[in-house]
Amino acid sequence: MKRQPGLKKATALFRVAQQSVGTELALDAHRFHLQQLLEEYDLTTSQLERVEETVRVVLDLVPYIDNLRSINGLNTISIAGILGEAGDLSQFSHGNALLRHAGLHLVEASSGKWRGQTVISKRGRSRLRRFLYMATMNLINNNQEFKARHSYNVQEKGMRRMKSLMKLIGKFARIIVGMTKNQETYNPEKIQLLKAA
Numbered sequence: 001m002k003r004q005p006g007l008k009k010a011t012a013l014f015r016v017a018q019q020s021v022g023t024e025l026a027l028d029a030h031r032f033h034l035q036q037l038l039e040e041y042d043l044t045t046s047q048l049e050r051v052e053e054t055v056r057v058v059l060d061l062v063p064y065i066d067n068l069r070s071i072n073g074l075n076t077i078s079i080a081g082i083l084g085e086a087g088d089l090s091q092f093s094h095g096n097a098l099l100r101h102a103g104l105h106l107v108e109a110s111s112g113k114w115r116g117q118t119v120i121s122k123r124g125r126s127r128l129r130r131f132l133y134m135a136t137m138n139l140i141n142n143n144q145e146f147k148a149r150h151s152y153n154v155q156e157k158g159m160r161r162m163k164s165l166m167k168l169i170g171k172f173a174r175i176i177v178g179m180t181k182n183q184e185t186y187n188p189e190k191i192q193l194l195k196a197a
């Protein structure tokens with residue numbers, strides 16, 4: 001989700017660093033340390049690529065993986081995380097069952113003498129909650145239908161951004177469970193029809 005620094009920013013940083021005040025002692029030691037850091041970065045990057053490749057190979061064994069990959073803006077790591085935490089999505093009766101499994105269903109926070117607000121229960125798999133949250137954030141940023149739905153919720157309906165996001169997590173859960181149960185690919189028109197309703 002973080003934006004990678006570009007060439008323009010690196011050039012500006014280099015220009016500022018040339019004029020900054022710094023020590024000129026032990027330049028060889030600093031250069032050596034920087035070289036070590038760059039080697040560690042390269043090693044970590046290559047390890048991450050190997051892990052991602054292994055995840056892709058394992059995901060190819062899942063029968064409905066192509067259906068999930070048809071969702072624009074949903075990356076391989078998000079799919080793997082959701083499947084790893086939730087298991088077989090086609091075994092859930094409804095998307096709400098997946099939300100309940102993640103602890104994202106709504107409950108009333110109350111005591112014996114008082115009634116409180118409706119809150120998320122958080123009684124479920126915290127990692128699944130995180131993967132559903134991150135996947136939905138990716139969809140809001142990279143999927144036209146989810147982006148339009150989020151914008152509609154915030155601007156037209158006057159929802160807070162977090163409330164809209166939680167609603168979209170629920171919609172996303174219902175979509176992926178429905179797609180796996182019915183062996184369907186992603187159909188953006190269904191999202192647009194829901195928006196009009």
